[in-house]
Structure formats: C-alpha cells, structure tokens
Amino acid sequence: NMRGAWLHVMGDMLGSLAAIAAGLLIIVFGWVWADSAMSIVISMIIIAGAWRLILESVNVLLEGTPRHIDLESVERAIIETPGVGGVHDLHVWTISSGIHALSAHITHDESIAHSELLVEVRTRLHERFGIDHLTIQMETPGRETEAVYICETGTKCFEPAIRSGAH
Numbered sequence: 001n002m003r004g005a006w007l008h009v010m011g012d013m014l015g016s017l018a019a020i021a022a023g024l025l026i027i028v029f030g031w032v033w034a035d036s037a038m039s040i041v042i043s044m045i046i047i048a049g050a051w052r053l054i055l056e057s058v059n060v061l062l063e064g065t066p067r068h069i070d071l072e073s074v075e076r077a078i079i080e081t082p083g084v085g086g087v088h089d090l091h092v093w094t095i096s097s098g099i100h101a102l103s104a105h106i107t108h109d110e111s112i113a114h115s116e117l118l119v120e121v122r123t124r125l126h127e128r129f130g131i132d133h134l135t136i137q138m139e140t141p142g143r144e145t146e147a148v149y150i151c152e153t154g155t156k157c158f159e160p161a162i163r164s165g166a167h
Helices: 002-029 034-061 071-079 114-129
Strands: 084-096 099-108 131-139 145-152 158-164
Touching: 002 034, 034 084, 071 084, 071 099, 071 114, 084 114, 084 131, 099 114, 114 131
Parallel strands: 099 131
Antiparallel strands: 084 099, 131 145, 145 158
C-alpha cells in the first residue's frame, strides 16, 4: 500500500537526518548521548505512524465499515430513493485502498423497474460516498422470488442468480 511505502521512505529520511544531526552534536558539543536520543525520537515517530496503518489494515482485513462512511447516511440515501420501501442487511467494507463495496437487501414497490431503481441507487452511492461495487438483493413485498443484482460504476447492473424463498 502506498501509505506503508511512504511511511518507510519517511522513516529512512528521518533516520538519516537524525544520524547527521547526532553526528554534528557529538562533534561540536561532545554529546555522545545525542545518537541514542535521536534514535528514540525517530523510533517513536515511526511507531506512531505504523500503529495507525496497522489499525486501518486490521479494519480492512476484518471487513469493517470504513471510518469515513456513516452507515446511517448510506441507509438514508438508499431509502430516500423513489421506489425504495426499506433497506436491511446493509454492509459496507473496503476491498482495497479506496475501493469500497456494499451489499444490501432493498425492499421496493413496483412503481419503478428494477433496472431504473438500481441505476439511481448506484449513482447516489457513488456520488455521495464513493462506493463503486454493489451487490443488491431486491425484495418485493408479497413475492416469493428474490433477484440479486451486482452493480459496478461505469457498467450495467446484471442479475447472476434468481432464487426462491424471501429472507
């Protein structure tokens, strides 16, 4: 990941600058402890940066909701779409740096076609939250069959499977 590479380069740069500064302090003032002190300070800076990176990586690996995405706002954006009656089983996670995914069950009325509704939901989620990969299960109250749609920004939604038995 780019942030990890940047942290590595900055650590190397700070380590080199600290070694030069410590060398000058030892030569000019005879402060032999300067090298150890600089090493400790640089280590603390690197550890602080690495810790944040580790926490973010763990969140991605555990498929946690990205910190900058508020699930209530995502749910509200979906529900405010004309034709949507409700949303449940909503999950948002990060696939990799900057690529977010969503899966949800959407209850809708039949006032709008699935394809039109999906385009509107996909557009809203991309524009408001940067979510580009969606798997949406459409549910119509009173029907036994469910349709699952997979949508990607820049492509059409497609229906890979239809199954019976509403959840």
